[in-house]
Amino acid sequence: MPIVRILLVLLAFASPALAQDGIHELAAARDAAKAFKVYVDGVAKKGERPDLTRPDVAAQLGHVFDLAALAALPPPEASDTNWLPDWFDAANQTHKLFILYGAKPGPQPDLVALQRNMTEYGDQYAIAVSFMIRGMAREAVAGQMFWNELPPEHRTRIREEGFAGVRKNSALFILSTVCAAIQGASKPANARLVAAALRDTREVWASFLLPQDRARVIAELADLPKWAPDEMARADLATFTAALQAVN
DSSP, rough: OOHHHHHHHHHTOOOOOOTTTTHHHHHHHHHHHHHHHHHHHHHHHHHOOOOTTTTHHHHHHHHHHHHHHHHHHSSSSGGGGGGGHHHHHHHHHHHHHHTTOOOOOOOSSHHHHHHHHHHSSHHHHHHHHHHHHHHHHHHHHHHHHHHSSSSSSGHHHHHHHHHHHHHHHHHIIIIIIIHHHHHHOOHHHHHHHHHHHHHHHHHHHHSSHHHHHHHHHHHHHHTTHOSSSSSHHHHHHHHHHHHHHHOO
């Protein structure tokens, strides 16, 4: 079950009111995501490639993956779980539109298409992954606060399973997207951007990931620093891993 859908399960019977902070950013991201999909669909019909550097298209992506707006939000609150998953969902769907563009459907990944997209859209992919890591970290904090505020009688089995699913899927997301973003980065700056997102959110992941998932992340990222194309990225990955190891 996708992360955002699991969060919706957690929010059953919760207040439907949205937090005032973040509403404007969410609306802008949603509108931009819709406009970007229209653009990509139109390009696909013409048999062309999306141009993510085109000013209007770049502006759309800037609204979806708005790192500055995310950073400017006040500290996380439990009520963030009412709106933040929708922003992450818009970001997740948008990045898939260009990183999977032209990929042939089938049981196996279309590595040729993926490699081409990673090369051509590497800058945008790094920004997207950095945004989603930071957004997910905020979701993790808000989700934990929401859980802690629930009366014991409201901590049902469905909610427990849903919250555990969010924690497990966070680890899977980190492993799949981060490895691709850093190993596939053609520019050191892109690897640094993603590694810095992990470094800055390391304390969140150290406490939020389940013990077995922390161990898996530690094991699978053990060799990743060797592939990082930049010394700063390698140092940030080491800092991130050390934070997980300190808890395990």
